[in-house]
Amino acid sequence: MPSSRNPVDAGLYRGVWRYAKGTRVAMLLSMGLLATSQVVRLAVPWLAAQAIDALQKGGPDNLRRALAWVAGVMAASIAAWMLHGPGRVLERRVGLRVRESLSDELYTRLTAAPLSWHEGHHSSDMQQRVRQSTLALYDFSANQFLYLQCIVGLVGPLFALAALSTGIGLAAFVMFAALAIASMRIDRTLIRNSMEELAAERRYSAGMADFLRHIGTVLSLRLQAASRRLLHQRLQRVFVPLARNIVVNEAKWCMVDLVSTLTTWALVVAYVFLQSRQGAGTIAIGAVFMVQQYAGRTATVATDMTAHLQSLSRTRADYASARPIFDAPASEPVAPLPAQWQRIVVRDIAFRHATAAPESPPLGLDELALRRGERIALVGGSGSGKSTLMRVLAGLYSAPGTVVEVDGRIQPGVHNLAALATLIPQEADVFEGSVRENLDFGTALPEATLAAAMRGSAFDDVLSGLDGGLEFAVAERGSNLSGGQRQRLCLARGALAAASSSIVFLDEPTGALDPITEARIHHALADTFPSACIVASVHRMSLLAHFDRIGLMDAGRLVDIGPLAQLRERQPAFERLLAGMAHDTAPPVGDRAA
Numbered sequence: 001m002p003s004s005r006n007p008v009d010a011g012l013y014r015g016v017w018r019y020a021k022g023t024r025v026a027m028l029l030s031m032g033l034l035a036t037s038q039v040v041r042l043a044v045p046w047l048a049a050q051a052i053d054a055l056q057k058g059g060p061d062n063l064r065r066a067l068a069w070v071a072g073v074m075a076a077s078i079a080a081w082m083l084h085g086p087g088r089v090l091e092r093r094v095g096l097r098v099r100e101s102l103s104d105e106l107y108t109r110l111t112a113a114p115l116s117w118h119e120g121h122h123s124s125d126m127q128q129r130v131r132q133s134t135l136a137l138y139d140f141s142a143n144q145f146l147y148l149q150c151i152v153g154l155v156g157p158l159f160a161l162a163a164l165s166t167g168i169g170l171a172a173f174v175m176f177a178a179l180a181i182a183s184m185r186i187d188r189t190l191i192r193n194s195m196e197e198l199a200a201e202r203r204y205s206a207g208m209a210d211f212l213r214h215i216g217t218v219l220s221l222r223l224q225a226a227s228r229r230l231l232h233q234r235l236q237r238v239f240v241p242l243a244r245n246i247v248v249n250e251a252k253w254c255m256v257d258l259v260s261t262l263t264t265w266a267l268v269v270a271y272v273f274l275q276s277r278q279g280a281g282t283i284a285i286g287a288v289f290m291v292q293q294y295a296g297r298t299a300t301v302a303t304d305m306t307a308h309l310q311s312l313s314r315t316r317a318d319y320a321s322a323r324p325i326f327d328a329p330a331s332e333p334v335a336p337l338p339a340q341w342q343r344i345v346v347r348d349i350a351f352r353h354a355t356a357a358p359e360s361p362p363l364g365l366d367e368l369a370l371r372r373g374e375r376i377a378l379v380g381g382s383g384s385g386k387s388t389l390m391r392v393l394a395g396l397y398s399a400p401g402t403v404v405e406v407d408g409r410i411q412p413g414v415h416n417l418a419a420l421a422t423l424i425p426q427e428a429d430v431f432e433g434s435v436r437e438n439l440d441f442g443t444a445l446p447e448a449t450l451a452a453a454m455r456g457s458a459f460d461d462v463l464s465g466l467d468g469g470l471e472f473a474v475a476e477r478g479s480n481l482s483g484g485q486r487q488r489l490c491l492a493r494g495a496l497a498a499a500s501s502s503i504v505f506l507d508e509p510t511g512a513l514d515p516i517t518e519a520r521i522h523h524a525l526a527d528t529f530p531s532a533c534i535v536a537s538v539h540r541m542s543l544l545a546h547f548d549r550i551g552l553m554d555a556g557r558l559v560d561i562g563p564l565a566q567l568r569e570r571q572p573a574f575e576r577l578l579a580g581m582a583h584d585t586a587p588p589v590g591d592r593a594a
């Protein structure tokens, strides 16, 4: 799904527009209300100046007039709030919508990216990027009033000053423009440091998330002090750019404050000086008040603007942290294969992990034939390539040179068996939530379907001992279940996911179970998928009796494949492997032994 242009490059406003889809009218309406509110607010110094002038003139008539102008000040303030309040409510709603749709798009892209991409991108780093970018666009979208306030608040007083005196208006424009340009230049340094800080921060948080996620390992290996040391070093790297920014920032604000105060009073003095030079006689206090108010407001807005520009740069950097997610490649679309197949031959697999050491051998497969209803076990030493082969076949890793032949016909453009296959992984990843949620993800599957899947994975035994049954609350990472119970829950979920598959890859999903339960599960799975082809990575010799053929893997290649007895005769390496596994004495179940 990669787009030719990364959405973060299109800028914040385009981003807001894109993700505000469905609330764009509300967005425009809120901007209109907020801008009008600011324009109304601009009239306040002028109305106040009229009141002061009337008071300065004295007399009961002027007092009444002054009171009327004060009422006008109140009316303008109330009207401004009546526009501002609803504008802000709408604006924040739009912000929520923007955050929701950006989060959704980023999650969709993350889950569409291939497994090999995820292996090169730390999950916690990606989480942080999603958080930073979605919060940034939310903040930007929900706080548009700040920018509108700045624009109206800067342009309006400048016009008002120019109406009083063209020279004063021009001078104010030049001085405040110079101030804004100077602070923007300083912002560039600040933003460079911020980017560095953000990257260091993500690394620190990823480390913290890793240690907490694997707290059992930290505690049992007594890694508390060592992990703290590592986190401390990472946090120190956050402080280096941060410390630089603190100094630059303070210097900037000192400059902005002094120059703004100086400019405001220079304009007031210049106005009074010009008026007296032009022989204006008594200078109205109201007019001086107005110059001070408008000049002061311009100074405040110019100062605010530098603050907003600074936070805007940070917002841009945060939003841009989603760049790698938008750049992530999408997995290949699943190419269809005939559902009623009887024999599939896969050949010419050549695959190398993106992060593999150059000297490590690539995974290769000359030919593997699968038959409907057949049980194949893959055996081989640790790291011989069993998981990798199954992942390539299931389409989780891309090997574009692979040829797939179904019932004698080569399938053009098809390089894996994803359309027919489900891989039940090695990792027993359970999610925080009820057992039911872990199985059906809120899709309300019929009880009978759940029961069949639990029977097929021997999880039914576990469930009967859990308080609340299907509603039992599974803790984070399944810490309130044993390793074997977690595996059975994952197997039940896998069985549900594979319900419509005619090829099931089992990547050693029973490794944490005792030999008798493991054998029982393999038997039950065979019953659950009677007409599917099951390919399983197996480490326990007793289990081989359940399989029709055994594939021997070594150094990333399928060395040989055949019935157990034949393989024992042909392959001394297989004999040695069996001898190594000989201490495993579970009795075989079933009668599929070759």
Ligand SMILES: Nc1ncnc2c1ncn2[C@@H]1O[C@H](COP(=O)(O)OP(=O)(O)OP(=O)(O)O)[C@@H](O)[C@H]1O
Pocket (backbone or CB within 6 Å): 119, 353, 354, 355, 356, 357, 360, 380, 381, 382, 383, 384, 385, 386, 387, 388, 389, 537
């Ligand atoms: N994500 C990865 N990136 C780089 N190399 C990998 C990756 N996954 C596996 N490898 C390497 O590929 C080779 C095959 O690994 P694989 O996990 O397929 O072996 P296996 O036979 O399933 O091992 P085990 O029985 O221990 O699970 C090994 O050398 C391994 O180090």
